[in-house]
Amino acid sequence: MNLPLLIGLRYTRAKRKNHFISFISLISMGGIAIGVMTVIVVIGVMNGFNKEFQDRMLSTVSHATISAFQGEHLNDYQNAIEKVTAHPEVTGAAPYIRTEGMLQGMNTEGALIQGIVPTDEKQVTEFQNNMRYGQLDDLQAGEFNIILGIDLAAHLGVGPGDKVTLYVPEFRTTAVGITPRLKRFTVTGVFEVGMYEYDFKLALIHLKDAATLLRLPKGAAEGVRIKVNDLMQAPRIVRELGPRLEGFYRIRDWTQEHVNYFKATKTERTVMFIILSMIVAVAAFNILSTLVMLVTDKQSDVAILRTLGLSGGQVMGVFMVTGTLIGFIGTVLGTIAGLLFAININSIIATLESWFNTSFLAKDVYYISEIYADLHAADVLTIVGIAFGLSILATLYPAWRASRVQPAEALRYE
Known part of the structure; x- marks a missing residue:
């Protein structure tokens, strides 16, 4: 097996004294999952709202x-x-x-x-x-x-x-x-x-x-x-x-009769996508902080690996594998949860309304009183690509720091 891949996979599991770091890794993974799920659900609902509004409007207009x-x-x-x-x-x-x-x-x-x-x-x-x-x-x-x-x-x-x-x-x-x-x-x-x-x-x-x-x-x-x-x-x-x-x-x-509406919804969708992507960016920063702590905790291990002949690039690969795996699992879980949530959004909202005895979309306030999700494959793939790309970018700095560890300094007090 590829050595950096093997060591990187081992670092993702808790070992004796590093339970805290593994817990932070789970938090980072959960952050990515929640961010991806939120973006998928919100974009799907916005697409559904626009499609339903357009269909109903054009049925009378x-x-x-x-x-x-x-x-x-x-x-x-x-x-x-x-x-x-x-x-x-x-x-x-x-x-x-x-x-x-x-x-x-x-x-x-x-x-x-x-x-x-x-x-x-x-x-x-x-x-x-x-x-x-x-x-x-x-x-x-x-x-x-x-x-x-x-x-x-x-x-x-x-x-x-x-x-x-x-x-x-x-x-x-x-x-x-x-x-x-x-x-x-x-x-x-x-x-x-x-x-x-x-x-x-x-x-x-x-x-x-x-x-x-x-x-x-x-x-x-x-x-x-x-x-x-x-x-x-x-x-x-x-x-x-x-x-x-x-x-x-x-x-x-x-399109001319309702041009202001369609321009507004297009702008709103773009701005909402950018804002919600910040959630994924924050989760990616959690991966960065997790890897920084992991590099600090594993300095002695890195020093020993360097003395055994592991190159700086291979050390970077070790920590990039760890961070990428966290981002990958979080993205997959978030995508699955987002798709399930979006597909069943109408029944979920109906259940919540019955529990709290309220109406989230009052007919006299909103054009449409029910929530629908319209998922597009291009939107989902874009969200997944952004989340996974940010996860990979978040690994570069900690992995570079690990590759700069000097064996003599790291092992001086061991």
Whole structure:
């Protein structure tokens, strides 16, 4: 067996008087393991949070949007739909009218009112799959039906079959003065997207009912929402759709609509990765201090080995093997623990919430009320590489000091 490897492996085990050093080695190993586990779990949860948020957001938000300039409407949205659906990568298009309003049931709450055409809406969003009661087809023109988010319906104290009054910022003059436009709607459905922003603030009505309420011309819409077969290709497809429209339209893809969010999460993930890597760096310093104490404790052994012909490089190899083994075992244990923890994070959080009778992610505070982990092989390999690399770097200085031990000085008082 390679001599430095053999001696290095022996130094990792406790021998008579050096139990304290072996205990410090275990602490260093545990530090590396905890650091690696923490980074894997946090990065996995951040990936999962971003993926879940993106999936839920894009289930209700279109991949791209065509609209007129500020304050104007598309007077012939059918023409725009025909032109964009001619593109082979566009899978659906649907008109919409969006306005803010006040809904009154047993309670009153502001809401985002969205006028849609049910048959077209099914092609661009997942509302139909998220219905808890009723169907999108229950929205019939002229019947003034409304579908509410589940939290909005609960707050208003209404359910299917109940009436709500919708007030919109479209004022009219009457004998008693200026009053807002209002209309009674019948609740025919309830949806649950899983994002509090939509479940508490969004209500759906038929496009023609919205146009009537806002006094828009027949056949007008605020814009057209587009769905493509690959949302990651939406920016390119949008650039190709521009010349097809042949008019003064404003067309934007989902990355432009939510660019600030995605830039913020990307920056946050990078900064979090750097900060958490400091935990691994601190654990690597523990390896360095452990090896420094080991070198001091083994000076006489090193001196004897040098007199027997062991070179300075071989002495360095002895202590590098010891430190590398500590880092390797710690990294492996941390990786296994991190993967297991991340995979079962949802059940672990649910158990803790039941034990402490609390909710870590309140629906009215966070966009998503459940924690998911999305592990990427590249992230795990990067974390493992950084941890193991820092462990090896931490061995260089103590090993170099050991190679500089002078046999005569080390054995002078032996």
